[in-house]
Amino acid sequence: MSGPQTTFALNADTSIPAVGFGTYLISNDDAETAISSAIAAGYRHIDTASGYHNEETVGAGIRKGLQAEGLSRADLFVTAKLWPGNPAWGDAPKTGAQTPEECDASLSRLGLDYVDLYLIHAPYGGDMRLEQWRALLELQAIGKARSIGVSNFNEGHLDEISAAGLPMPDANQIELHPWSQKPGLLAHMARHNIAPIAYSSLVPLSTWRTEPGQDSAKTDDMKADGAAFKGMAQKYGVSEAQLLLRWGVQNGYAVLPKSLNPERMAQNLDLFSFTIDDADMAQMATMDRGDGVAWASGDPSK
Numbered sequence: 001m002s003g004p005q006t007t008f009a010l011n012a013d014t015s016i017p018a019v020g021f022g023t024y025l026i027s028n029d030d031a032e033t034a035i036s037s038a039i040a041a042g043y044r045h046i047d048t049a050s051g052y053h054n055e056e057t058v059g060a061g062i063r064k065g066l067q068a069e070g071l072s073r074a075d076l077f078v079t080a081k082l083w084p085g086n087p088a089w090g091d092a093p094k095t096g097a098q099t100p101e102e103c104d105a106s107l108s109r110l111g112l113d114y115v116d117l118y119l120i121h122a123p124y125g126g127d128m129r130l131e132q133w134r135a136l137l138e139l140q141a142i143g144k145a146r147s148i149g150v151s152n153f154n155e156g157h158l159d160e161i162s163a164a165g166l167p168m169p170d171a172n173q174i175e176l177h178p179w180s181q182k183p184g185l186l187a188h189m190a191r192h193n194i195a196p197i198a199y200s201s202l203v204p205l206s207t208w209r210t211e212p213g214q215d216s217a218k219t220d221d222m223k224a225d226g227a228a229f230k231g232m233a234q235k236y237g238v239s240e241a242q243l244l245l246r247w248g249v250q251n252g253y254a255v256l257p258k259s260l261n262p263e264r265m266a267q268n269l270d271l272f273s274f275t276i277d278d279a280d281m282a283q284m285a286t287m288d289r290g291d292g293v294a295w296a297s298g299d300p301s302k
């Protein structure tokens with residue numbers, strides 16, 4: 001891994017930049033400036049979703065950022081996500097016919113004619129899950145999505161696709177950090193050549209999403225457990241955030257840090273000037289606490 005433009009393979013034709021810029025919880029007031037600043041800082045991968053309700057302003061930021069840097073659309077990797085519906089929330093699952101309409105609506109809001117990766121945001125589609133997946137395969141076939149995948153899918157959800165005899169996803173975007181390492185799911189994904197993309201890498205930071213109204217499910221015990229990360233970060237002369245993000249890319253996971261702070265935005269891209277040594281990787285491997293804490297809303301088995 002040589003620098004911020006390091007990529008990981010997604011399929012025969014597409015690879016994904018190892019560091020992407022996350023856009024969850026970026027308001028419409030902030031998104032245009034945040035995304036254009038991220039592109040100016042060197043990000044070449046933007047992660048968005050219809051569920052973040054900011055696609056129009058993210059799209060404006062993409063156009064502004066590309067123009068300011070003299071870049072073209074092909075220089076940027078953009079991920080968008082289908083909101084699949086969720087019957088548990090009274091939100092009818094999107095049908096196979098609605099799925100391409102949803103993709104078109106996202107493309108139109110973003111001002112793009114294709115995305116590099118289109119994901120089913122969560123396995124909430126129930127009976128419609130396979131129809132949604134078939135629709136994504138069609139979107140890939142007609143070039144509206146260069147690669148396709150899922151997010152928050154467990155082994156059972158992936159098995160449903162293989163049991164139907166359908167091509168498997170290129171990627172599964174999941175919560176991955178030292179406290180949520182998902183070894184069983186990752187091994188299953190590796191057997192099917194499904195690339196992991198890590199979200200909420202910064203959960204173990206003591207400062208992660210602590211402002212009022214932000215829903216952090218961290219226990220006091222977890223909040224207190226920062227000493228090891230602090231010590232390692234000091235040893236490498238980096239921030240705890242860089243350590244956590246480096247843990248992801250060193251394991252081969254693309255990471256998606258979100259920051260509105262220009263210094264942190266730059267810092268989060270600077271992950272290639274140090275390597276976490278084997279002893280520290282081994283210590284971090286012992287820190288797994290099971291399922292994720294960032295996005296525990298709803299039952300993903302449904």
Ligand SMILES: NC(=O)c1ccc[n+]([C@@H]2O[C@H](COP(=O)([O-])OP(=O)(O)OC[C@H]3O[C@@H](n4cnc5c(N)ncnc54)[C@H](OP(=O)(O)O)[C@@H]3O)[C@@H](O)[C@H]2O)c1
Pocket residue numbers: 021022023024025047048121151152173174198199200201202203205207208209210239241242256257258259260261264265267268294295
């Ligand atoms: N597929 C899914 O279901 C799913 C779920 C969650 C997230 N995601 C994607 O993954 C992205 C990242 O996840 P996330 O937004 O949950 O969390 P994150 O990027 O892991 O953490 C963001 C938080 O960390 C702070 N931060 C960022 N860089 C920092 C640094 N260097 N030092 C200290 N604090 C720092 C940010 O505050 P400041 O802005 O003030 O710096 C913000 O409060 C999302 O934006 C989204 O694109 C996907």
